[in-house]
Amino acid sequence: MQETPLISKELFCTQVIENQEAMFRTARAILRSDEDAEDAVQEAICAAFAHRGDLRSPEKFKPWILRILANKCYDACRGRRPTVDLTEVQDFLPAPSADPTERMTLWQAVLTLNEDLRCVVTLFYYEGFSIREISGILGIREAAVKTRLSRARARLRLLLREE
């Protein structure tokens, strides 16, 4: 019935483990807490495995599973109320550091960005995807990826180069 053979469980799991950091980063860029991100990753793994017949070529595993994950994250966002409570706002702020002169890490800076910018930045700088690939993963137009990327870059420059 299938034209392409199904990816085996071993290969699937190996790929998941290899991409686990990218998956967490992507989910955390869209969602507000580590716990929500972990839940989304878990759901995405199960959903991806159930639909592994849709994966046409194994070398596209990473963008394929990140797209499924991004959709899970958007579903999770839709399910929650639009208010923000103050303890969650703290998650966006750079973690208080023992030494105030210590510089901010890139990830701390990324977490201060708006939600729509965070994900684009993560996929571009951490995962090395092209603008076209990001457009495919997030389901937004390439022009929108470019705009967000340039807004994010300007903001990061302010945050990270405060000399």
Added chain:
Amino acid sequence: MKQFDKELKERAKNEPFPLPEDYAGRVFRTCAALEETAMETPKNSASHKKHTKRWMAWAAAAVAAFIAVPNVSPTAAAAMSDVPVLGALVEIVTFREYTYDDGHSSADVSVPELSGGEAADQVNEEVQAYTDRLIAQFQQDCEETGEGYLGLDVSSEVVTNTDSWFTLRINATRTQASGAEFIKIYHIDKTTDQVVTLGDLFQPDADYVSVLSDEVRRQMEERMAEDEAAGYFPDQFTAIAPDQNFYWNEDGDLVLVFDEYTIAAGFVGTPEFVIPQDVYASLVRS
């Protein structure tokens, strides 16, 4: 702007990324719990057996990947003990960790501790002595260079874990301007509870060092003949160490492993040579 982009990509690559403590364990357990669905062809018992075996091999490989994840903790080690392949004689009980970061130099050492017999204890002691040496050297280098940018990264990998054999590989990378990678591989013969080094594989009076060295040199020359930019130095190679690092690959072949820079240019990495069985068959201890 290009310069800033480059800087951001570098930082994304090099800065340590904080994963939640049990995240890797959760991913692993989620994977392990996935069930093959009716989408697949029905299995007869033989293929099912084969499948289980392959799955175990995957679990062993995944454990290796799992250990390399930073911030592993006793919780992660506990999650791993659910993995059937580690249930036998030798298992990882916890991880010994050392981290250091002063803003310019950093170290991240995470090595497992094994349990399961005298050989496991012996490997623990050797691994500890080895990592203690690396850490002491790193601390001394830090003091000497002051504001220098030094790095030490030590991780491990379970290469083999069968009913009869356990192989643990420790990968150490020292960074000072450029990096150098060192490898130590430990073997336990579970049937005898003995730590095994290369010499133990051969008859006591066998000249395995010359035989294996000749084969390595032959393969180096062969690689250079195929591609003169391959980066090996066959002329400068004298012999393998009597306790040269080795492991058994998936096909059951002996593979010799060399540290970076020792027998080839840095870009080659840590060279490996698969030694055909007929090269050493007559020397093997029966």
